[in-house]
Amino acid sequence: xxxxxxxxxxxxxxxxxxxxxxxxxxxxxxxxxxxxxxxxxxxxxxxxxxxxxxxxxxxxxxxxxxxxxxxxxxxxxxxxxxxxxxxxxxxxxxxxxxxxxxxxxxxxxxxxxxxxxxxxxxxxxxxxxxxxxxx
Amino acid sequence: xxxxxxxxxxxxxxxxxxxxxxxxxxxxxxxxxxxxxxxxxxxxxxxxxxxxxxxxxxxxxxxxxxxxxxxxxxxxxxxxxxxxxxxxxxxxxxxxxxxxxxxxxxxxxxxxxxxxxxxxxxxxxxxxxxxxxxxxxxxxx
Numbered sequence: 001x002x003x004x005x006x007x008x009x010x011x012x013x014x015x016x017x018x019x020x021x022x023x024x025x026x027x028x029x030x031x032x033x034x035x036x037x038x039x040x041x042x043x044x045x046x047x048x049x050x051x052x053x054x055x056x057x058x059x060x061x062x063x064x065x066x067x068x069x070x071x072x073x074x075x076x077x078x079x080x081x082x083x084x085x086x087x088x089x090x091x092x093x094x095x096x097x098x099x100x101x102x103x104x105x106x107x108x109x110x111x112x113x114x115x116x117x118x119x120x121x122x123x124x125x126x127x128x129x130x131x132x133x134x135x
Numbered sequence: 136x137x138x139x140x141x142x143x144x145x146x147x148x149x150x151x152x153x154x155x156x157x158x159x160x161x162x163x164x165x166x167x168x169x170x171x172x173x174x175x176x177x178x179x180x181x182x183x184x185x186x187x188x189x190x191x192x193x194x195x196x197x198x199x200x201x202x203x204x205x206x207x208x209x210x211x212x213x214x215x216x217x218x219x220x221x222x223x224x225x226x227x228x229x230x231x232x233x234x235x236x237x238x239x240x241x242x243x244x245x246x247x248x249x250x251x252x253x254x255x256x257x258x259x260x261x262x263x264x265x266x267x268x269x270x271x272x273x274x275x276x
Binding site: 027028030031032033034040041043044045048049052053066067068069070071072073074075076077078081126130 | 158162166169183216
């Protein structure tokens with residue numbers, strides 16, 4: 001099933017506000033073998049926790065199975081570093097859509113904003129929606 | 136502490152990190168990415184993958200770890216990569232590993248830009264393959 005081309009430009013509802021805690025940052029850092037102490041810098045890939053939530057909601061909306069998604073590209077562009085105590089929200093929009101070899105290549109952009117609405121980080125993801133094999 | 140000097144042309148000492156099925160389970164739980172292609176061979180092969188593969192974001196997080204170790208936790212301003220080849224993680228004790236090396240391309244306007252090379256080496260095959268395309272990071276200096 002190909003993804004509908006009219007999705008391009010559509011913005012999805014913001015994710016529920018997410019409070020960044022020392023415990024969560026430590027857990028995520030530990031998952032990559034890092035020991036993280038309060039006051040250390042939050043790892044640069046941390047916003048994926050929110051962006052992934054936004055992506056899940058998007059995939060559900062367009063009725064795409066997560067297991068058919070492979071990550072093609074990811075970028076993070078920071079306005080300021082994230083710190084524990086931040087309350088963040090991700091808003092995903094579809095930036096581009098093309099088909100290559102039966103696969104949908106979906107370009108998404110998620111803006112991560114803080115409680116005041118200020119932009120903290122823009123993260124873009126290219127999602128490859130793998131076509132089902134033709135029997 | 137790191138004694139890395141961030142100046143144009145500087146080569147950063149390669150970092151190698153192990154990646155096992157246990158790493159993927161732990162990362163899935165911590166990140167919330169429960170895509171079954173990262174834990175089920177059955178589902179991974181059903182969608183045409185060679186087997187369970189690492190989360191692209193796990194590989195990227197390991198790169199962020201290397202950058203943090205090289206730069207003593209410098210502030211990352213931009214970070215991006217393409218996932219060009221999957222990191223296949225066999226269900227055995229050793230799994231696989233990811234090795235990250237970097238070269239400082241430029242230092243200007245308070246930002247150091249580091250070009251990276253990220254390869255995965257299979258424990259059984261011993262073969263290395265680049266897994267990220269054009270991985271690049273800019274940190275504040």
